[in-house]
Amino acid sequence: MTATPGATPTIVLVGHGMVGQRFLEALAERGLTATHRVVVLCEEPRPAYDRVQLTSYFSGRTPEELSMTDMEFIKDHGIELYVGDPAETVDRAAKKVTAKSGQVFEYDTLVLATGSYPFVPPVPNKDAEGCFVYRTIEDLLAIEEYAKSRATTGAVVGGGLLGLEAAGALKGLGLTSHIVEFAPRLMPVQVDEGGGAALLRTIEDMGLTVHTGVGTQEIVVGEDGAVTGMKLSDGSELATDLVVFSAGVRPRDQLARDSGLTVGERGGITVDEQCRTVTDPHVFAIGECALAADGRVYGLVAPGYEQAETAAATIAADEASFTGADLSTKLKLLGVDVASFGDAHGTAEDCLDVVYSDSRAGLYKKLVIGRDGTLLGGILVGDAEAYGTLRALTGSVPPISPESLVLPAQAGSGAQLGPSALPDEAIICSCHNVSKGTIRGAVTEHRCTTVPEVKKCTKAGTGCGSCVKVLGQLVTAELEASGVEVDKGLCGCFSQTREELYEIVLALRINTYQDLLDRYGREDARGGDGCETCKPAVGSIIASLAPTIGASGYVLDGEQAALQDSNDHFLANLQKNGSYSVVPRIPGGEITPDGLIVIGEIARDFGLYTKITGGQRIDMFGARVEQLPLIWTRLVDAGFESGHAYGKALRTVKSCVGRTWCRYGVQDSVRMAIDLELRYRGLRSPHKLKSAVSGCARECAEAQSKDFGVIATSNGWNLYVGGNGGATPRHADLLAQDLTDAELIRLIDRFLMFYIRTADRLERTSTWLERIPGGLDHVRDVVVEDSLGICEELESLMADHVAHYADEWATTINDPEKLARFVSFVNAPDTPDPVVGFVPERGQIKPDLPLLTIGHRPLEGSAQR
Amino acid sequence: MTLAPETTDLKIQLRLEDDDWFTVCDLHRLVPGRGVAALLPDGRQVAVFRDRTGRLYGIDNRDPFGGAAVLSRGLTGTHQGRPFVASPLLKQRFDLETGQCLDDESVRVAAYEVRTQ
Numbered sequence: 007m008t009a010t011p012g013a014t015p016t017i018v019l020v021g022h023g024m025v026g027q028r029f030l031e032a033l034a035e036r037g038l039t040a041t042h043r044v045v046v047l048c049e050e051p052r053p054a055y056d057r058v059q060l061t062s063y064f065s066g067r068t069p070e071e072l073s074m075t076d077m078e079f080i081k082d083h084g085i086e087l088y089v090g091d092p093a094e095t096v097d098r099a100a101k102k103v104t105a106k107s108g109q110v111f112e113y114d115t116l117v118l119a120t121g122s123y124p125f126v127p128p129v130p131n132k133d134a135e136g137c138f139v140y141r142t143i144e145d146l147l148a149i150e151e152y153a154k155s156r157a158t159t160g161a162v163v164g165g166g167l168l169g170l171e172a173a174g175a176l177k178g179l180g181l182t183s184h185i186v187e188f189a190p191r192l193m194p195v196q197v198d199e200g201g202g203a204a205l206l207r208t209i210e211d212m213g214l215t216v217h218t219g220v221g222t223q224e225i226v227v228g229e230d231g232a233v234t235g236m237k238l239s240d241g242s243e244l245a246t247d248l249v250v251f252s253a254g255v256r257p258r259d260q261l262a263r264d265s266g267l268t269v270g271e272r273g274g275i276t277v278d279e280q281c282r283t284v285t286d287p288h289v290f291a292i293g294e295c296a297l298a299a300d301g302r303v304y305g306l307v308a309p310g311y312e313q314a315e316t317a318a319a320t321i322a323a324d325e326a327s328f329t330g331a332d333l334s335t336k337l338k339l340l341g342v343d344v345a346s347f348g349d350a351h352g353t354a355e356d357c358l359d360v361v362y363s364d365s366r367a368g369l370y371k372k373l374v375i376g377r378d379g380t381l382l383g384g385i386l387v388g389d390a391e392a393y394g395t396l397r398a399l400t401g402s403v404p405p406i407s408p409e410s411l412v413l414p415a416q417a418g419s420g421a422q423l424g425p426s427a428l429p430d431e432a433i434i435c436s437c438h439n440v441s442k443g444t445i446r447g448a449v450t451e452h453r454c455t456t457v458p459e460v461k462k463c464t465k466a467g468t469g470c471g472s473c474v475k476v477l478g479q480l481v482t483a484e485l486e487a488s489g490v491e492v493d494k495g496l497c498g499c500f501s502q503t504r505e506e507l508y509e510i511v512l513a514l515r516i517n518t519y520q521d522l523l524d525r526y527g528r529e530d531a532r533g534g535d536g537c538e539t540c541k542p543a544v545g546s547i548i549a550s551l552a553p554t555i556g557a558s559g560y561v562l563d564g565e566q567a568a569l570q571d572s573n574d575h576f577l578a579n580l581q582k583n584g585s586y587s588v589v590p591r592i593p594g595g596e597i598t599p600d601g602l603i604v605i606g607e608i609a610r611d612f613g614l615y616t617k618i619t620g621g622q623r624i625d626m627f628g629a630r631v632e633q634l635p636l637i638w639t640r641l642v643d644a645g646f647e648s649g650h651a652y653g654k655a656l657r658t659v660k661s662c663v664g665r666t667w668c669r670y671g672v673q674d675s676v677r678m679a680i681d682l683e684l685r686y687r688g689l690r691s692p693h694k695l696k697s698a699v700s701g702c703a704r705e706c707a708e709a710q711s712k713d714f715g716v717i718a719t720s721n722g723w724n725l726y727v728g729g730n731g732g733a734t735p736r737h738a739d740l741l742a743q744d745l746t747d748a749e750l751i752r753l754i755d756r757f758l759m760f761y762i763r764t765a766d767r768l769e770r771t772s773t774w775l776e777r778i779p780g781g782l783d784h785v786r787d788v789v790v791e792d793s794l795g796i797c798e799e800l801e802s803l804m805a806d807h808v809a810h811y812a813d814e815w816a817t818t819i820n821d822p823e824k825l826a827r828f829v830s831f832v833n834a835p836d837t838p839d840p841v842v843g844f845v846p847e848r849g850q851i852k853p854d855l856p857l858l859t860i861g862h863r864p865l866e867g868s869a870q871r
Numbered sequence: 872m873t874l875a876p877e878t879t880d881l882k883i884q885l886r887l888e889d890d891d892w893f894t895v896c897d898l899h900r901l902v903p904g905r906g907v908a909a910l911l912p913d914g915r916q917v918a919v920f921r922d923r924t925g926r927l928y929g930i931d932n933r934d935p936f937g938g939a940a941v942l943s944r945g946l947t948g949t950h951q952g953r954p955f956v957a958s959p960l961l962k963q964r965f966d967l968e969t970g971q972c973l974d975d976e977s978v979r980v981a982a983y984e985v986r987t988q
Contacts, residue, residue: 498950520923530952535904535922537948538957538964568904572944572959575905580959584939831916832896832907840914841933841940858938 015042017321018103018111020093020261021119022048024057025293025310027074029119030085032318039083045111046085047103049092050142053080058307060146061171064178069143096265098286115288115321118262118275119314122255122294122305127163131225136233137249140172149250153179157247160184161236163222164253165192167337172250173214174340184215184244186222186236188253196335196346197370200363201387204370208342208388211368217244225249257295257303270297279327280320281313290317300330308332308437332436334400336386336393342368343390348383348400349374357382362412371412379403384412394476398432398442434480435466435473442480449484457481496767497539499523499531504692504767508547512763517557519544519569543767545569546654549690550762553806560817561653561690562824573652576828577815578634583853585842586634587627588614589651590641591687594661594679594699595622604644608637615850621658621696623649628851630838635828638815647813650688654768656695659683660708664701664718673718675701678747682716685751686758688811692765692774695758710738713771714754719743723750727757728775728782736772739782742790752801756789759800883919885929886984887911895919898987901927906956908932908943917983918943920967922954928967929983934958935972942980 017033019026026046033039048054053075063072080087091105096116103111124139126132136157138149153160153176160176162169165187176183185192191202192209206216221239228234235245257274259267267285268276274297276284281296283289292313297303304310309331319326334347352359352374360373369388373396376382381399386392392411404411405427428434430443448454448463457478461467467474495501500523502510507522516522522544524532536544545566552559561570562577573579578586590605605624609616612633614626629637641647651657659682662668664675679699686695698707699716708731709715715726721744729738742753765774775782787793789800818824830839843854880897887893895909901921909917916932920943932940937960945956947967954967964973970982 499948531949534949534952535947535954537950538946538962541904541946541948565904568902568947571946572941575944580941580944582937582939582960584941826900827902827907830908831910832900832919833894833909837910839908839916839940841938 015114016112017042017044017115017117018093018113019044019046019117019119020103021121021293021295022046022050022054022075022087022089023119023121023293024054024074024307025121025314026119027054028311029117029292029314029318030083031079032315033321034079034083036318036322036324038318038322039085042114044083044085045113046087047091047093047105047111048087048089050144051090052143053077053087053089055143057141060140060143061175063143063146064150064175072143093261096261096289098265098267098289101288113288115290117317118283118289118291118295119293120258120261120295123258124251125254125256126251127222127253129222129224131227131233132251134225134227134233135231136247137225137251140168140175140250140252141255146175149175149248150179152248153181156232157181159246160248160250161186161244161246162250162252163236164251165189165216165218166195166252166254167193169250169252170209170340172252173209176248176250177212177214181248182215183213184217184246185209186220186238186244187216187218188221190219192216192218193344196344196350197385197387198351198372200361200372201344201346201370201385204363204365204368204387205342205344207365208368209340212340214340255294255305257297259295262291262295267291270301270303272303273297274303279316279329281317281328282320290320292317298328298330302330304331304333306331306333306335311437312439332397332433334397334436336390343386343388343393345386345390345393345397346384347393347397348381350383350385352383354382360409360412362409373412394434394473395428397436398428398434398476402429434476435464438465440464440466445477445480446484449481450488454481455485495528496543497537499527499534499536499540501528502526504543504547505764507544508551508763511544511547511555512551515555517548517552517555518565519548520565539767541569542571542574542654543692545574546690546692546767550807551803553810554803559810559812560814562814562818576631576634577638577648577652577818578629579652581627581853583842583855583858584631584839585627585853586629586631587625587651588629588634588637588641589619589623589625589649590646591649591683592623592658593683593687594659594676596661596676596680601644601646604640604646608640612637613844613851615852619651619658622660623658625651628844628853630830630842632829632835632838635819635825639819642813642816642819648688648815654691654693656683656686656689656691656697658696659686660696660698660712662699662701662706664699668701670704671701671718672720673701673723675699675707675716675718678716678718678723678750679707681747682751682754685808686754688814689758689762689807691758691762693768693770695771711735712738714738714757716750722746725750725753725757727785728771730770730772734772739775741782741786753789755804756797756800757785759803760785760789760796763800881987883927884986884988885909885911885917885919886986892986892988894988904947906943906945906947908940916940918945918956919985920947920954920956922947922949926954927985927987928954929985930956930965930967930970931980931982933980934960934963935978935980936961936963 055072056074091107093103094106095104101113124141160181161184162173163186165185173183173185192205222236223239224237226235233249235243237243259269259273259275262275267283275291276297277291279299281290281292293310294305313328316326316328336345356377358375362371371386373384374382381404428442432442434442444464448460452463454460454463460481467477548557549561609626614628617625619625659679661675661679665671695713697714698709698712700707700709701718709717710726711729711731715738717724723745724743725741726738727741730736829835831837843857844851845854880899883895884892903921903923906918906920917929918932920928932942941959945959947956955964957964970980972978
């Protein structure tokens with residue numbers, strides 16, 4: 007929609023940060039974007055982004071990923087957004103805003119969301135080269151560039167929330183990092199002395215140097231004018247190449263001051279409970295630039311959002327007010343949980359503390375309790391698990407004693423107070439102000455049955471995300487309470503989990519699916535045909551345990567053929583037009599020139615599209631089902647075997663060339679990768695398994711992104727587990743170090759068999775490791791320390807697998823009955839499927855997609871031969 | 872078009888629109904729980920399935936969502952007492968007796984009457 011200026015009322019928003027964007031969304035929700043012309047002036051060169059997550063730029067999030075602005079939204083609502091064009095002056099008498107570019111906008115309503123600016127203490131040389139602030143993406147880009155080219159040491163002025171983030175970022179950039187904090191402890195606003203001590207210990211353990219109780223007196227510069235150090239108030243001098251000022255922020259109210267709006271003594275545009283400026287009813291101020299009606303400037307995003315909603319509602323002539331906000335926060339700083347809520351510092355009269363402190367473990371928990379037992383607030387450092395529940399209980403008398411709320415569970419009396427104990431009016435999501443009652447309503451009235459549905463319905467959990475865990479517990483509790491049994495069963499056919507079915511199959515040596523279904527399936531599923539979920543899952547369990555339970559090790563044998571997913575059934579990967587791709591195993595990625603030539607000749611002779619895969623092998627696409635046996639006959643003749651690219655099984659073990667060729671290599675990584683790939687080939691598992699072996703710490707094989715990854719050390723091998731690439735990347739965790747060849751293989755045997763035994767269907771090792779109780783420590787206990795006494799069994803199961811492995815393609819091409827299945831048409835074995843066609847692209851083939859639609863007449867017959 | 876060689880086994884037959892019964896293949900070619908594809912005289916493709924009790928079903932072989940002729944390669948099962956196949960492309964399920972898609976009520980594929988002779 008494009009409105010003619012003057013014809014419809016105009017809202018001008020100055021500032022497009024997180025709060026500004028939220029204000030626009032609130033306008034749209036209330037239909038105001040349809041009735042008003044909306045103009046946004048944004049100073050930064052990019053539209054609103056997630057400033058709270060700014061530091062995640064250094065862990066790989068791009069500025070694009072940080073963006074909070076959906077340009078479709080801006081366009082669909084006809085919002086005129088001018089980036090890189092800040093408002094310069096406001097003429098309130100004429101109701102006009104002039105932007106830096108010279109554009110002039112008349113307004114009916116003006117909304118100031120100018121945010122704040124970093125406070126830089128007025129010390130000499132504060133603007134020297136090498137001094138930075140930490141506020142915008144541009145600041146981060148500048149810090150990154152300077153750190154990479156000109157700095158080895160960095161210091162952060164300010165040990166608050168942002169200061170710690172900045173220090174972590176500097177450390178991540180490879181700098182020796184210092185934090186200089188004027189107050190006697192870190193995060194003085196959020197935590198007390200005890201919490202600060204716990205935090206200090208953890209931060210120092212990470213290799214950061216903390217100087218508390220000292221101020222910065224001067225920035226020392228060299229002859230070229232660049233930073234070389236800083237003088238501190240205790241007389242010492244700290245050598246540093248780079249300084250980041252992160253000593254708090256101040257409201258950006260200059261535009262308001264210049265236009266004669268009232269500002270507070272210590273800054274902030276004075277507004278009333280509707281977020282309207284006290285000076286001019288046509289002007290509003292929201293977010294960090296506003297001095298709210300309760301006399302505070304709020305630097306957190308949740309109150310800013312609430313102000314944005316309030317202003318939008320007021321403009322729409324709805325009733326709303328902002329009278330103050332909860333300053334509770336929960337953060338993960340440098341990997342440490344820090345939370346404070348309610349009256350964290352115990353300022354109420356007569357209040358009492360309950361404190362649990364374990365500085366060795368970096369734990370500190372304090373609750374502030376009123377005389378009558380009311381929970382008033384608290385601080386959690388190192389473990390903020392209970393934050394969601396405790397914050398919601400604030401203001402009431404908890405149903406169990408306060409000390410049991412802070413003691414660790416293993417201390418005996420520690421009680422886990424679930425969110426079901428909360429009253430309905432307790433706020434679960436403070437970003438969106440969603441109460442427990444609303445969430446319960448989403449389940450009972452709106453029939454939401456999953457957390458994603460509840461998030462969509464209520465918006466809860468879509469802000470900072472810190473309440474999602476409590477949300478999940480509430481949804482489960484509510485479903486259970488309303489009689490919806492939360493079924494943990496594998497599918498509609500089995501009430502057991504995959505792990506339970508594995509145990510049944512192994513213990514009772516059940517080796518057919520039908521037997522398992524008829525004896526252990528749900529009542530109404532027995533005697534039936536099962537479903538597409540449990541058949542492959544049980545097929546996989548039977549295949550993993552085949553030699554032990556007396557089943558055939560060949561996945562297409564007898565009943566097993568009917569259980570396999572379509573890909574496994576044809577031992578190839580189905581592509582979108584019904585053709586298949588073929589991947590021969592290339593162990594460790596090592597292949598002879600003759601091997602390459604064979605693959606090349608086969609691909610050429612069958613007209614296949616070839617592509618190098620990420621797992622160091624070659625994928626051949628475009629094979630018709632009837633061509634698969636012909637292709638594989640030639641591959642098997644040349645010594646290739648199945649690569650199991652179609653299976654939930656071991657895929658590849660990548661490698662770098664290692665010690666044999668590389669100047670840096672310390673072990674023979676190729677040999678180890680080949681050994682591992684040949685050992686575990688054909689092993690069926692809950693999901694695919696990927697691995698890699700790197701010959702030195704440079705990690706060229708990317709082993710830490712694999713289900714099990716091996717990195718050479720001068721003393722042997724380090725084993726990492728639970729890594730993942732793909733949509734949710736996860737770095738693998740170190741399981742054990744400096745292993746010999748035999749120790750390494752024994753440990754991987756145990757690890758894989760323990761995973762196969764206990765994982766859910768389609769659960770990669772990364773999610774499994776995060777899910778199972780006790781996580782990595784538990785897995786280490788089981789597979790390294792043998793805490794369950796099952797390692798011998800795990801090893802023997804793997805030994806059975808290794809001893810009985812046979813290449814399933816070699817078996818298939820020697821079995822006429824199985825080969826008969828590889829036809830497009832059972833009644834016309836020589837006729838290819840006419841829907842499978844190809845067209846040329848870049849010298850190879852690609853699927854002829856129009857063919858999939860042209861011949862598509864499912865209900866009416868027409869001859870088309 | 873080459874037809875499968877004659878045997879003494881039972882034959883699977885499909886009823887076409889003109890009430891003719893069309894012979895597809897020998898019964899033993901079907902593994903219980905899996906399907907095969909057959910080419911009809913008019914060029915259409917049909918997916919024929921056999922469940923664990925020996926009952927036979929025939930539906931159109933084309934996946935109406937993806938367009939490829941692959942329904943015969945899907946996994947079969949029982950949902951609320953009714954037999955279905957899940958497409959190997961994007962897993963939508965189709966009722967084997969009626970051709971009705973169980974995941975999108977506006978989609979249905981042709982279903983055929985099947986017998987052994």
